Amino acid sequence: MPLAVQSAGLKRVFPDANITFNKHIELTWVGQLRPSPSSEGYTVKIAYRLGERPVVTVLSPDLRSRNGERLPHVFSGEKLCLYRARYGEWNSSMSLAGIIIPWTSLWLFYYEVWLATGEWCGSRQEHPGDGKDKEQDE
Amino acid sequence: MHVDQEKGTQLSNILGYIGEELDIPEDVYQEVRRKYMDLGDWLKEDHLEHNQSDAEIYPQGSLRLGTAVRPVKEENEYDVDLVYRRDIQKESTTQEELKRDLEEQLKRYLRYLADGGSEVPELVPGRRCWTLDYKGQFHMDILPALPDDEAAEHNRRDAEDGIIIPDTELRCWQHSNPKGYANWFDNQQAVLLQERRDAMAKAANVDVEEIPRQRVPTPLRRAVQILKCHRDMYYQGNPKDRPISIIITTLAADAYRGESDVFEALMAITAGMRDGIKTHNDEYWVPNPINPKENFADKWREETQRAERFFEWLQQVETDFSSATKQAGLHKIADSLSPVLGVEIVGRAFKKYGSAMDKRQQDGQLRMAAKTGLLGTAGATVKPNTWYGE
Numbered sequence: 001m002p003l004a005v006q007s008a009g010l011k012r013v014f015p016d017a018n019i020t021f022n023k024h025i026e027l028t029w030v031g032q033l034r035p036s037p038s039s040e041g042y043t044v045k046i047a048y049r050l051g052e053r054p055v056v057t058v059l060s061p062d063l064r065s066r067n068g069e070r071l072p073h074v075f076s077g078e079k080l081c082l083y084r085a086r087y088g089e090w091n092s093s094m095s096l097a098g099i100i101i102p103w104t105s106l107w108l109f110y111y112e113v114w115l116a117t118g119e120w121c122g123s124r125q126e127h128p129g130d131g132k133d134k135e136q137d138e
Numbered sequence: 139m140h141v142d143q144e145k146g147t148q149l150s151n152i153l154g155y156i157g158e159e160l161d162i163p164e165d166v167y168q169e170v171r172r173k174y175m176d177l178g179d180w181l182k183e184d185h186l187e188h189n190q191s192d193a194e195i196y197p198q199g200s201l202r203l204g205t206a207v208r209p210v211k212e213e214n215e216y217d218v219d220l221v222y223r224r225d226i227q228k229e230s231t232t233q234e235e236l237k238r239d240l241e242e243q244l245k246r247y248l249r250y251l252a253d254g255g256s257e258v259p260e261l262v263p264g265r266r267c268w269t270l271d272y273k274g275q276f277h278m279d280i281l282p283a284l285p286d287d288e289a290a291e292h293n294r295r296d297a298e299d300g301i302i303i304p305d306t307e308l309r310c311w312q313h314s315n316p317k318g319y320a321n322w323f324d325n326q327q328a329v330l331l332q333e334r335r336d337a338m339a340k341a342a343n344v345d346v347e348e349i350p351r352q353r354v355p356t357p358l359r360r361a362v363q364i365l366k367c368h369r370d371m372y373y374q375g376n377p378k379d380r381p382i383s384i385i386i387t388t389l390a391a392d393a394y395r396g397e398s399d400v401f402e403a404l405m406a407i408t409a410g411m412r413d414g415i416k417t418h419n420d421e422y423w424v425p426n427p428i429n430p431k432e433n434f435a436d437k438w439r440e441e442t443q444r445a446e447r448f449f450e451w452l453q454q455v456e457t458d459f460s461s462a463t464k465q466a467g468l469h470k471i472a473d474s475l476s477p478v479l480g481v482e483i484v485g486r487a488f489k490k491y492g493s494a495m496d497k498r499q500q501d502g503q504l505r506m507a508a509k510t511g512l513l514g515t516a517g518a519t520v521k522p523n524t525w526y527g528e
Contacts, residue, residue, distance in 0.1 A: 013508045013518070033511030037144035040467040064469075073525045081527025089523050102506035102520040105513055106499065109468075110525075113492035116472030117485045121492025123500065125525040 001093050003027045003050060009097040025049055029096070030059065035109035042108050046100065051092050054100050056080040058108075064115060072120045073107065080107050084126065141401075141463045149463060150357075150399035152471070155487035156479060157360035157400065160207045160367055162216055167353070170201070170218055170276055177270075177278070180247055181222065188243075191225040195280075198316035203323050204352030205362045205387055210370055210480070216276035221316055223283045223301055228311065233266070233304040236282045240268050244280070266304040286313055292429045296321055318428040324351055326391040327358040330398060357403035358394045362387055364404060365455065367479050372451055379447045385424050385434050389414040392427070401459075408456050412449070 003026075007019050010029050017031030029046040043059040057079055063071055073081045082103040083089035090099055110122050126132050141149075162170070178195035185193035199219035200206040206216065222240065231239075244261055251258045259270040264279060271277040281303055286292065289300030296318030302311040324331055335354045339346040352359075365386050373380040393410025397403035415435070416423040422445050426432040438445040458478045465471045468488070476484045495513065498504040499520050507517040 014511075016509065031511075035511060035513050036468065037142065037148045037512070038463075038465065038468060038471055070528055073527045075527050079527075081525065082523060084524040084526045087524055089521070098518045099521055101511065102513075102518055103523050105506050105511040106495075106504075106520055107525075109495060109513055110492060112468035113488055115467075115469035116488045117492070119489055119492070120525065121489060121496050122525045123493070123496045124522065127526070128528065 001095070003048075006048065006096050009095050010101075013097040013101070031101075033101070033105045033108060035105040035112075039109065039112055044101075044104055044108075046096060046104075048096060053085060054096060056082065056100065056104055063111070066115050066118060069118070071111075072114060073110075073122075073125065080104060082107060141405075141460075145463060146401050147399060149471070150401040152487060152491055153364060153400040153404070154355065154360060155490045156367075156475075156483060157355060157363050158490065159483045159486050160363045161355075162201075162206050162208070166216065166275065170216070170278075173272070174218065174220055174278060177220075177247065177280075180250060181243065184243060184246060185224060189224070189226060193222065193224045195220050195222050196317065197221075198281075198320070200383065202316065202320045202352060203362075203387065204350075204354070204359045205366065205383070207363050207366045207370065208483075210374075215271075215274070218276050218278045220278055220280050221283050221301065221303075222280050223285065225285060228284050228287070228302060231284075233309070233311070236284075236304060237266065237268070240280065240282045244268055244270065265306045283314070284311075286315075288313070289315075292431070293318055294428055294430065296428065313429060313432075315428045319426070322427045323387065323391050326394055327356050327396070329396060330356050330358075357397055357400045358391060358407075360400045361394070361403045361407050362390050364400070364479070365390060365407070367483070368455055368458070369451065371478060371480060372454060373447075376447075379441075379444050381444070381448045381451065382434070382437075385448075386411075388424055388427065388434060401463075404459055405456075408452060408459070411452055415448075 003021065003024065007021075007027060010017065010019060014031045017029055020028045022028070026047065026049045029048075031044060032041050033044050034041045040061060042061070045057050045059050046054050048054040057077070063078055065071055071078060075081055082100060106122070110120055114120050174195060174197065181195055182193050185191065196202070197219065198221050199217075201218050209216065241261070241263070248258050248261060257272065259272045259278075262269040262271050262277070267279050267281040269277050269279050283301040283303045286300035286302045289297040292313040293300045293315050296315060299317035300313065300315045303314050305312045331351060331354055334356055335346055335349050335351065338349045338354060342349070366383060369380060369386065389411040390407045392414045393407045394403060395406055395410075397406050414424070416425070421433070422435045422438045424434040426434060435445075458474070462471050462474045465474055472484055472488050495504065499522060502519060504513060504520040505515055505517040506513055506520055513520070
């Protein structure tokens with residue numbers, strides 16, 4: 001899906017968010033997500049290069065840790081991990097607005113519940129080293 | 139205090155899960171029911187044999203109302219309050235004799251249990267009742283009672299259910315009507331109770347009669363449970379001054395105006411409870427709705443600090459729950475409710491809340507709204523995914 005089409009989709013769903021392009025190969029989206037009425041509002045950035053895994057980060061507020069525990073389901077640099085590429089859950093023919101952003105909102109919801117309880121309530125979860133990966137995800 | 143509708147609904151959802159955690163677990167409830175029905179059947183037969191008249195056992199108090207709250211400490215047992223009504227004349231007996239008769243009868247019951255290879259509880263005397271202690275599970279307080287031949291004088295309604303019970307000093311008979319009170323309580327929430335009971339019956343594909351009224355999770359029932367839990371935590375260091383449950387339950391049911399979600403009910407009830415306390419001749423009154431001559435707050439006369447503490451406690455309830463609505467972030471709500479209701483209960487409730495969201499995603503029922511990213515019933519369906527990373 002060309003970046004222009006991704007951008008149109010993002011604009012339709014989040015008309016107030018900010019989209020910038022870098023030389024037709026990278027799209028950057030910065031918008032606000034509030035996963036539930038009593039949740040915080042999060043400023044989220046998605047940096048997407050055609051053909052690569054979208055890089056999703058939370059600009060504000062700072063993500064907290066819980067009793068010194070590591071933040072669950074992130075890559076280094078606190079990039080949110082929203083799916084397993086090897087299961088084909090997302091690829092560049094799919095929509096950022098329709099798939100990646102909903103997963104982001106859900107990640108933020110589970111993050112708040114994790115801070116409250118210490119548990120990640122998303123039932124389909126895997127971790128590196130749990131025997132389910134032979135190759136590294138990119 | 140105006141709270142955004144969506145926030146209020148969400149908080150009600152969470153409070154609903156807290157209420158679930160406070161409830162007697164279903165398996166314990168079924169076990170309690172099985173045991174007291176077995177006791178009731180046996181006592182009825184035994185009484186007929188020995189006294190040639192009828193007798194019945196029925197639950198009273200929080201078990202009957204559905205307002206029981208899990209004990210704060212894991213190892214504490216559930217309290218089960220039963221009335222054992224015997225159809226004999228009060229002139230034919232005394233309070234001491236009533237208590238002795240019950241002891242003998244229960245001893246016969248224990249022998250019957252032992253002969254049948256069933257679990258035998260320990261028989262423990264109380265001041266005016268006897269207790270069957272099923273160790274590690276629950277204990278049943280059995281209060282002997284007689285029909286009240288002066289019921290019409292002491293009961294504004296349901297006089298046929300009026301009873302007399304021994305008092306703690308075994309001197310004067312006390313007039314009581316637990317069935318009438320329970321009917322009054324159910325009546326205060328009649329519409330929603332009926333609605334939700336019907337819905338539960340439909341969902342379980344059973345007759346409405348199969349769903350005990352006290353197991354239907356209504357806003358009033360949940361509000362009372364939450365208030366009692368809040369009271370338990372608040373008075374932990376000072377248990378002697380705790381407001382008794384009947385005062386909380388009565389004021390709450392009286393103040394309830396049919397609110398359809400727990401949070402709204404809680405806020406309305408807390409505001410209304412203050413007005414429900416009357417004063418006559420410089421005394422505080424919480425009249426028994428069945429027998430308004432009885433004052434549930436009679437102890438406040440001698441122990442005036444109980445009245446003061448009660449009003450302070452009510453204020454704290456309002457503060458604590460309105461503070462929860464002002465938090466931005468579910469973790470902050472959890473933080474604000476944990477010291478108030480207990481960190482384990484709140485933690486478990488939030489886990490259930492999180493898992494419910496997960497189930498909706500797995501069932502294809504979860505959507506994300508445009509513009510806000512709000513997860514709910516509007517917008518794009520959230521596809522299944524696998525959480526990975528560290």
